[in-house]
Amino acid sequence: MAAVHVGVNAHLMVLRDSATLINARVVEQSLETVSQLEASTFAPNALQMVARPKWVQVEFASPPPHVEMRNETFDGVEARCVVHLLDELAASSALGFETVPSR
Numbered sequence: 001m002a003a004v005h006v007g008v009n010a011h012l013m014v015l016r017d018s019a020t021l022i023n024a025r026v027v028e029q030s031l032e033t034v035s036q037l038e039a040s041t042f043a044p045n046a047l048q049m050v051a052r053p054k055w056v057q058v059e060f061a062s063p064p065p066h067v068e069m070r071n072e073t074f075d076g077v078e079a080r081c082v083v084h085l086l087d088e089l090a091a092s093s094a095l096g097f098e099t100v101p102s103r
Contacts, residue, residue, distance in 0.1 A: 010022075011023050011024070011089055013082070013085045013086075013089070015074075015078060015081060015082065015085075016078075019072075020062065020063045021058065021060040021061075021082070022060055022061040022062070022063060022067075023060060023061050024058050024059070024060035024082065024086060025058065025059055025060070025086075026056045026057070026058055026082075026083065026086065027057050027058065027059050027071070028056070028057040029053035029055065029056045029057070029079075029083075030053045030054040030055045030056070031053075032053070032054045033051040033052060033053055033054065034051070034052060034054055034080070035049050035050065035051045035052075036049070036050065036052070036080070037049055037050075038050045038084060040084075040087075040088060040091075041088065042088070042091060050084075052079065052080045052083050052084070053079060053083065054075060054076070054079065055073055055074065055075035055076075055079050056073070056074055056075075056079045056082055056083060057071065057072070057073045058071070058072055058073075058074060058082055059071050060072075
């Protein structure tokens with residue numbers, strides 16, 4: 001889940017209990033991709049076939065109180081989620097949305 005999904009204008013995502021990614025960026029990715037149908041909170045009724053890398057290496061800051069730069073590799077569904085959420089954060093910022101538009 002990205003912060004914009006809950007009305008917070010921040011470059012932050014939560015992937016699982018132990019993975020909160022702040023200012024995440026992909027630093028490396030697989031050349032091999034997997035295509036699957038995806039929807040977006042920006043267009044929830046518009047399914048598209050999207051090719052995503054099989055794995056991504058991501059640099060990000062961990063949350064307070066012990067902020068540190070981390071580098072982690074995500075694969076499979078987690079890689080897809082990270083790249084999808086980064087796309088949504090970029091689109092939200094580019095379109096000037098502080099939150100995801102309501103349906």
